Amino acid sequence: MKPKIEDVAKAAGVSPTTVSRVLNNRGYISENTKNKVYQAMTDINYIPNDLARSLYNKKTNIIGLIVPTTKNPFFGEIAAEIENDCSNRGYKMLICNSLNNIEKERKYWEMLRRNQVDGVIVGTYNRGILDYDQHQLPTVAIDHYLSKNIPVVGSDNYQGGRLATEKLLESGCRYIIHINGPGELETPANYRRKAYEDTMNKRGQEPVTYEISGVFDQVEQDRIIRQVFDEHPHADGIFASDDLLALNVLREAHKRNIPIPEKLKIIGYDGTETIRTTAPHLSTICQPISTIAESAVAILQKQITDMLPLEKSETRHPVSFHKGSTV
Amino acid sequence: MKPKIEDVAKAAGVSPTTVSRVLNNRGYISENTKNKVYQAMTDINYIPNDLARSLYNKKTNIIGLIVPTTKNPFFGEIAAEIENDCSNRGYKMLICNSLNNIEKERKYWEMLRRNQVDGVIVGTYNRGILDYDQHQLPTVAIDHYLSKNIPVVGSDNYQGGRLATEKLLESGCRYIIHINGPGELETPANYRRKAYEDTMNKRGQEPVTYEISGVFDQVEQDRIIRQVFDEHPHADGIFASDDLLALNVLREAHKRNIPIPEKLKIIGYDGTETIRTTAPHLSTICQPISTIAESAVAILQKQITDMLPLEKSETRHPVSFHKGSTV
DNA sequence: CTGAAAGCGCTTACAG
DNA sequence: CTGAAAGCGCTTACAG
Structure with a gap:
């Protein structure tokens, strides 16, 4: 015993x-x-026994993190950073990989509630899951609009979209296509597109945006990429809204013997440590992952300790450009 | 209320x-x-309230996972797989990124104990932390020898090392160097080296192994890689014990204008999904990550439900070869 | 400076 | 088929 x-x-x-x-x-x-x-x-x-302690104190010092999957480098890194920050502040972290499955996600929310977590950080798309009006649990969303009263933290997507487009323009591109990842409608990531379109319009260029709707659907992604190349053989720049997508575009370009960056320039988005070490040649917009993590945890902790009611807020952290050899 | x-x-x-x-x-x-x-x-x-429930039942249905960091694709993927399996079996997961820091790791172990986790899966190097004789908590190690009575799960490292070496030999290499990651002495990963050396000896070739000791030490890693090239300008094959390392070797080869695979063939180890999508050109030995995860969880659950005393066991899962363009 | 008692939110013998 | 009571391992007023 x-x-x-x-x-x-x-x-x-x-x-x-x-x-x-x-x-x-x-x-x-x-x-x-x-x-x-x-x-x-x-x-x-x-x-x-922290169980007994927490039961009495009504405070577990546990927070929940819901992400699509830590297999994805962006979320793997953000999860690691968030966990570090939590650990430094005396919080433990229950991790949930929702796999973008709404039913799984609903269960995770219930699980976290049953386990009396002090707060939740969410990086998934899940409109309709939360009961907006009476959502009490301290919550912070990463780059997702969950509800009108949940703070959002992320990179400055508009700046990122503009920066990407400008870099392409600066290096001489005129015929620039934008390819969007899935589910970005409900996220601040749609500002990347907006910024791209605004920037193009301002220069008198016509914006062309493709959207990939299927989540985790490699086949559809490949199909759309081929479609872009088929329909725009004279495009000289592609702005892909994430790095994995950008790398696929790059691969298709190689297949078609299109010289990069001479005939076509490519720029991605995210700039994770993983991508920058495994594919440093890819030019990309880097999100400040550790800053995002830190600020998400800080905002969450403030909610928890001040017992503030949830309040809408949006925190955007500046991005930076990583120059590889594709632009 | x-x-x-x-x-x-x-x-x-x-x-x-x-x-x-x-x-x-x-x-x-x-x-x-x-x-x-x-x-x-x-x-x-x-x-x-699961706290109250768990307090009474003396069972939390929570397990702890300790890894160096989910930033690393291998651990990011294994963490995601383990969490999935746990979730399917009704377990929740507290995640701990030890950053290979022994003090942090010690604290994580205590934290997990205080939180009454039902069991722990460990993927870190931490000899000396556990009190071997009286370690009661159900535990499974991933590719690490923690103690004489803790089951180990991993890929078949010997087979992997042999396969890598044979692939190089088959494709004509004779002067093959092996570069080892850090901290592999206390892990089954040293069988990769053993297999490499055995295989080389059997063919009458002299094995040459370099070791990188510093954990997460990019500078030292780069230094050693340059040293390998300097000291063995005529090497025609390199077997690197992980993919990130292999990619660095590849990069150095490019810098030195060594044509790959004509003059030099390179093969890595791990074969994560991330690497296979971001760097599919890298030939590598793929660990069956989801199988490893699944079997770790299964073994842990068996310990938990049968309340078996810890017992040494070693489970090795077969690896496979991913052919890129570097071999 | 220290202790007996009540309570955190549940569950399970035990009795009916 | 249902309920009153005790207990899981802590903590904190309250009293001394």
Whole structure:
């Protein structure tokens, strides 16, 4: 049987109350008693039960993180950063890979509630899951609009879209296509598109945007990429809204023997550490992942400790350009 | 205030005992009562408190996962797979990124204990942390020897090392170098090296192995790679013990204008989904990540449910060869 | 400075 | 088929 406070108390010859007090450094306890208790704790190898503690305190110091999947480098990195920040602040993290499955996600929300998490950080698309009006749980969304009263954190998507487009224009492109990832309608990522279109219009160029609707659908993605090449054989620039997509575009270009960057320039989005080490040749817009993570955790913690009601807010962190050899 | 069982009981006009019983589907309850209770639960929006439940049951259905960092594609993918398997079996997962920091790792172990996790899956190098003799907690290690009584799951490293070496030999290499990642001494990954050396010896070739000791030390890694090229300008094959390393080798080869695969063939190890999509040209040995994850979870669950004492075992899953253009 | 008692939200013998 | 009581391992007023 695992030792409990009572056992420590017996071993130290004091009451459970006293043990609890030294454990929590609360109230006045004589040095002597303190030492006896510490001694007893190590003697019997006592480890406090946080379940009991949390039950009483109504605070678990656990937060939930819901992402599509940590297989994706962007979410793998953001998850790692968020967990680090949590750990530094004394929070633990329950992780949920929703696989963009609405039913799974609904279950995760319930699970997190049952486990009394102090808050949740969400990076998935799930309109309709939350009961907007009476959502109480402290929550922060990463690049997703979940509800009118949930703060959103992300990169400055408009700046990113503009930057990508400008870089292409600067390096001489005139016939630039934009390819969008799936489900970006409900996310601030649609500002990437908006910025692209605005920037093109301002220069008097006609914007052309393709959308990939299927989530995790490699086949559709490949089909659309081929379609772009078929329908726009004279395009000289492609702005893809994520790096994996950009790499696929690059691959198709190679297949068609289109010299990069001479005939076609390509720029991606995300700039994860993984991509920058495995494919440093890809020019891309880098999201400040650790800053995003940090600020999401900070905002969440503020909600938790101040017990503030949820309030809409949008935090955008500046992006940067990584120059590879595709632009 | 969150509604509790008592509130449901009141709303349904029954006792808390009865509510608990319908909640757990235990004992006989009349259909009528059941319905009243269900009705009451939805009426007042009741969500059970798993903390209280777990406290009583001495079972949390939570497991801990300790990895160096999910930023690394291998661990990001294994974490996602493990979490999926857990979720399917009704377990939740607390994730810990130890960053290969022994102090952090020690704290994570204590945290997991305090939170009464049912078991732990570890993918980090941490000899000396566990109290071998009296380690009670169900535990499974991924490709690491933690203690004489903790089961290990991984890819068949010996087969992998042999396969890599044979592929190089088959394609004509004779002067093959092996570069090892850090910290592989205490892990089954050292069988990759052993297999390489055995295979080379059997063919009458002299094995040459370099080791990179610094964990996460990009600078040292680059230095060693340059050293390999400097000291063995006539090498015609390199077997790198992970893909990120292999890609760095490839990059250095490009810098030196060494044509790949004509003058030099390169083969990596891991074959994550991420690498296979971002760098499909890299030939590599693929670990069956989802199989490894699945079997780790299965073994852990068996320990948990059968309450077996920990027992040494080693499970090796076969690897496969991914042919890119570097071999 | 220290302890006995009540309570956090559940569950399960035990009794009816 | 249903309920009152005790207990899971803690913590914190309250009293001394």
